[in-house]
Every structure is written in C-alpha cells, then in structure tokens.
Amino acid sequence: MTPLLPRARVVKQIARYGGDILTHAAMQGTKNFPHHGQTSVFAHSVAVTYLCVALALRLRLHVNMRALVRAALLHDYFLYDWHAFDGGEHRLHGFFHPGRALKNARADFALSPIEENAILRHMFPLTLIPPRCREGWLVCLADKICAVCELAAPAYLRLAAPVAERLARKAPPQAGGASSSFHA
Ligand SMILES: [Fe+2]
Ligand SMILES: [Fe+2]
Numbered sequence: 001m002t003p004l005l006p007r008a009r010v011v012k013q014i015a016r017y018g019g020d021i022l023t024h025a026a027m028q029g030t031k032n033f034p035h036h037g038q039t040s041v042f043a044h045s046v047a048v049t050y051l052c053v054a055l056a057l058r059l060r061l062h063v064n065m066r067a068l069v070r071a072a073l074l075h076d077y078f079l080y081d082w083h084a085f086d087g088g089e090h091r092l093h094g095f096f097h098p099g100r101a102l103k104n105a106r107a108d109f110a111l112s113p114i115e116e117n118a119i120l121r122h123m124f125p126l127t128l129i130p131p132r133c134r135e136g137w138l139v140c141l142a143d144k145i146c147a148v149c150e151l152a153a154p155a156y157l158r159l160a161a162p163v164a165e166r167l168a169r170k171a172p173p174q175a176g177g178a179s180s181s182f183h184a
Contacts, residue, residue, distance in 0.1 A: 010053045017069035033081045036150035048072050051142035068135040071118035074105040098123050
C-alpha cells in the first residue's frame with residue numbers, strides 16, 4: 001500500500017470490526033458495481049476503510065474504531081450501478097446515495113449513531129451538512145482521497161480489498177455492542 005501506513009495493524013482492525021460486513025452477501029455483491037474508473041464499490045469501500053484506520057492509527061486519534069471501520073465499509077452501500085440510467089432512477093446520485101446507503105445499511109446491520117452520521121454526511125461539502133463526529137470527518141476525507149487515487153492511479157489502493165477480505169474470513173467477526181473507544 002504505502003510506506004506511511006502500518007499495514008498489518010490496519011488490516012487487523014478492519015477484519016476485527018468489519019468481518020461480518022465484508023462477508024455479507026449484499027456487500028460481496030458490490031464487487032459487481034463499478035465505481036471510480038476500474039475500481040468496484042467493494043474495493044473502494046475497503047480502500048476508504050483502510051485509509052481511515054491508517055490515519056487514525058498514525059495520527060493517534062481518539063476514535064471509536066469499531067464505528068469508524070463499519071461506517072467506512074458501509075458509506076457507499078447504495079447497492080446499484082450508478083452508471084446505469086435505470087429510467088433516471090439514479091439521477092443526482094452524488095446527492096442522494098448517502099441516504100440510500102444508510103437505509104440499506106440499517107436494514108442489514110445494527111448501526112450506532114456515529115456510524116449513521118458518518119454514512120449520511122460523507123459527501124460533504126457536496127451535500128451541505130457536515131459530519132458531527134471525528135469518525136465522519138475521517139470517512140469524508142478518506143473517501144475523497146481514495147476517489148482521486150482510484151481515478152488517477154487505479155492500482156494504488158485497490159490492493160487493500162483482497163488483503164482485508166482474506167483476513168476477515170479468518171478472523172471471527174465481533175458481535176455487536178463491543179464498541180469501545182480506541183486510543184492508539
Ligand atoms: Fe459516496
Ligand atoms: Fe465513497
């Protein structure tokens with residue numbers, strides 16, 4: 001990935017808190033939805049998660065690591081191909097997909113208020129209301145960095161997805177309610 005980031009520690013956090021999401025059938029289905037350039041929604045979501053966790057660890061931020069991982073994985077859980085016209089149903093995707101992602105995520109997973117806010121506000125400043133938690137700001141920032149990387153250098157962060165997924169399958173997913181504050 002990048003020499004800036006401690007890869008094993010980052011991937012361990014993703015597998016620990018996001019294993020059930022990564023292996024969920026609907027999330028697996030996002031591999032079939034193209035996102036930026038040649039990157040799938042799945043690979044993008046994992047890359048955003050990777051960067052969020054890496055930044056939190058590197059900067060020693062006081063974050064709820066479980067909420068950060070889960071919100072980052074689910075921030076684009078809108079579950080359709082936004083490039084397809086589909087009768088105009090996905091017009092203004094940029095504005096409306098956070099709400100759609102939140103609705104789908106709520107249906108499939110139990111979300112905390114931090115996770116909900118981070119998913120709903122990740123498109124700030126395109127959508128006008130900013131996140132109100134540190135985790136939300138991290139998702140918002142990492143999302144933009146990854147989008148640029150994926151468009152400019154497609155192979156750069158895409159490598160995170162298979163690594164994280166492989167580890168997620170090995171690590172037993174953590175049951176809900178274990179949201180503990182993380183302090184590196
Ligand atoms: Fe998004
Ligand atoms: Fe995104």
